[in-house]
Amino acid sequence: MSDEIRDVMIIGSGPAGYTAAIYLGRAGYRPLVIAGALTPGGQLVNTTEVENFPGFPDGIMGPDLMDAMRAQAEKFGAELVYDDVVSVDFGDGTDPSDSSAVKSVTVDGGETYRARAVVITTGSSYRxxxxxxxxxxxxxxxxxxxxxxxxxxxxxxxxxxxxxxxxxxxxxxxxxxxxxxxxxxxxxxxxxxxxxxxxxxxxxxxxxxxxxxxxxxxxxxxxxxxxxxxxxxxxxxxxxxxxxxxxAIGHTPSTGFLGDSVKLDEDGYIVVDGASTRTSVPGVFAAGDVVDRVYRQAISAAGMGCRAALDAQSYLTQE
Ligand SMILES: Cc1cc2nc3c(=O)[nH]c(=O)nc-3n(C[C@H](O)[C@H](O)[C@H](O)COP(=O)(O)OP(=O)(O)OC[C@H]3O[C@@H](n4cnc5c(N)ncnc54)[C@H](O)[C@@H]3O)c2cc1C
Missing domain, CATH: 3.50.50.60 (FAD/NAD(P)-binding domain)
Known part of the structure; x- marks a missing residue:
C-alpha cells in the first residue's frame, strides 16, 4: 500500500470522471484518476461520430473527444492509473480531517490507494x-x-x-x-x-x-x-x-466492486442525496451514468461530474 494519502481519487474516466478531474485539478487537488483497464475514456471510446456534444458543430469522433478530455485533465495535474478497482474500504468516519475518514481502494494489480474524498464515475453498460x-x-x-x-x-x-x-x-x-x-x-x-x-x-x-x-x-x-x-x-x-x-433491454450500472460500501438502489445504481452528488458515505460522491438511469448522455454525465467535483471540494474544505 502506498503511504500517500491524497485529497481526492476519481474512479472511472468517462465524461463524468474527466470533468471531475479537470475541476479538481484546476482547484489544485492533483486528483488520482483510476481510469479502468478495458475502456479508459468510457462508452464514447466505442462509438464513431458524436454530433450532440456542444462546441463541435461538425461533430467529433468519440475517441477523439475522450482523448481531448484526458489531455485537459492531465494538463491540470490529474494523474492516471489504468487499472480496475476491485474493492473499496470507505470506513465510517465523517470528519475529513480525521484519519478514520480516509478511504482506500484496491485495484486489480494489487495496489491500494488512499484519499480523503472519492468520486465514483464508473458508468453503466447496456445489455x-x-x-x-x-x-x-x-x-x-x-x-x-x-x-x-x-x-x-x-x-x-x-x-x-x-x-x-x-x-x-x-x-x-x-x-x-x-x-x-x-x-x-x-x-x-x-x-x-x-x-x-x-x-x-x-x-x-x-x-x-x-x-x-x-x-x-x-x-x-x-x-x-x-x-x-x-x-x-x-x-x-x-x-x-x-x-x-x-x-432497449436495459442497462447494468458498474457498481459490483462497491459491495455494500455505499447505498445502491434495487437495480444497482448509486443513490445520491437529492440534487447533490453525495452518496450515503460522507466524502464519497457519485456522478454520471452510474447514478443516472434517465438522461444517460455525455453532456449530462459531464455536468454531473462538475457538480461532484464542487461537492468534493466543499467537503475537503469543511475543516
Ligand atoms: C455506442 C454509444 C454511443 C453513444 N453516443 C452518444 C452520443 O452521441 N452522445 C451522447 O451524449 N452520449 C452518447 N452515448 C452515451 C454516453 O456515452 C454516456 O452517457 C456517457 O459516456 C456516460 O459517461 P460516464 O462518465 O458516466 O460513464 P462511462 O462513459 O460509462 O465511463 C465509465 C468509466 O468507468 C470506468 N470503470 C468502470 N468500472 C471501473 C472500475 N471497477 N474501476 C475503474 N474504472 C472503472 C470505465 O473504464 C470508464 O472509463 C453513447 C453511448 C454508447 C454506448
Whole structure:
C-alpha cells in the first residue's frame, strides 16, 4: 500500500470522471484518476461520430473527444492509473480531517490507494441481445441509444427491441425519423406504463410484434438491412426489414466492486442525496451514468461530474 494519502481519487474516466478531474485539478487537488483497464475514456471510446456534444458543430469522433478530455485533465495535474478497482474500504468516519475518514481502494494489480474524498464515475453498460450480427453491425445499424443515433435513420425502417418504458420512449422518439418503427417484444404483455403503451398505439408509424425474439441481425457492407424474428409460440421465423435496430433491454450500472460500501438502489445504481452528488458515505460522491438511469448522455454525465467535483471540494474544505 502506498503511504500517500491524497485529497481526492476519481474512479472511472468517462465524461463524468474527466470533468471531475479537470475541476479538481484546476482547484489544485492533483486528483488520482483510476481510469479502468478495458475502456479508459468510457462508452464514447466505442462509438464513431458524436454530433450532440456542444462546441463541435461538425461533430467529433468519440475517441477523439475522450482523448481531448484526458489531455485537459492531465494538463491540470490529474494523474492516471489504468487499472480496475476491485474493492473499496470507505470506513465510517465523517470528519475529513480525521484519519478514520480516509478511504482506500484496491485495484486489480494489487495496489491500494488512499484519499480523503472519492468520486465514483464508473458508468453503466447496456445489455446486449447476444445474437449473430449484433456485434458486426454495432454502429452500422445496431444502436443502444435513440437520442444519440436516431438522426442517422431518417426515412429508414427501424426496429426497437424491448417492452419497458425505455423501449416505448425510444420508439416514440424514433418515429420522428424512421419510415416505420416496429417494436419487438418477447412477451405478449408490456412492462411499460399504460400511458406509454397507449401513446405508442395512437402513433400510426409504430407497430408491434409480440411473442417474438430477434434471432439475428442481417446486412451487408452498407450496414444492417433486416432482422430475423422467431415467434416464441409457434417457432416460425421470418425476416423484417430494419436498417436501424435499437436495443432497449436495459442497462447494468458498474457498481459490483462497491459491495455494500455505499447505498445502491434495487437495480444497482448509486443513490445520491437529492440534487447533490453525495452518496450515503460522507466524502464519497457519485456522478454520471452510474447514478443516472434517465438522461444517460455525455453532456449530462459531464455536468454531473462538475457538480461532484464542487461537492468534493466543499467537503475537503469543511475543516
Ligand atoms: C455506442 C454509444 C454511443 C453513444 N453516443 C452518444 C452520443 O452521441 N452522445 C451522447 O451524449 N452520449 C452518447 N452515448 C452515451 C454516453 O456515452 C454516456 O452517457 C456517457 O459516456 C456516460 O459517461 P460516464 O462518465 O458516466 O460513464 P462511462 O462513459 O460509462 O465511463 C465509465 C468509466 O468507468 C470506468 N470503470 C468502470 N468500472 C471501473 C472500475 N471497477 N474501476 C475503474 N474504472 C472503472 C470505465 O473504464 C470508464 O472509463 C453513447 C453511448 C454508447 C454506448
Amino acid at each position: 446486449k441481445l447476444g445474437v449473430p450480427g449484433e456485434a458486426e453491425f454495432s454502429g452500422r445499424g445496431v444502436s443502444y441509444c435513440a437520442t444519440c443515433d436516431g438522426f442517422f435513420f431518417r426515412g429508414k425502417p427501424i426496429v426497437v427491441v424491448g417492452g419497458g418504458d425505455s423501449a416505448f420512449e425510444e420508439a416514440q422518439f424514433l418515429s420522428r425519423f424512421g419510415s416505420s418503427v416496429t417494436l419487438v417484444h418477447r412477451r405478449d404483455e408490456f412492462r411499460a406504463s399504460k400511458i406509454m403503451v397507449d401513446r405508442a398505439r395512437e402513433n400510426e408509424k409504430i407497430s408491434f410484434v409480440t411473442n417474438a425474439v430477434v434471432e439475428s441481425v442481417n446486412g451487408g457492407d452498407d450496414g444492417a438491412t433486416s432482422v430475423t424474428l422467431r415467434d416464441v409460440v409457434t417457432g416460425e421465423t421470418r425476416e423484417l426489414p430494419a436498417e436501424g435496430v435499437f436495443v
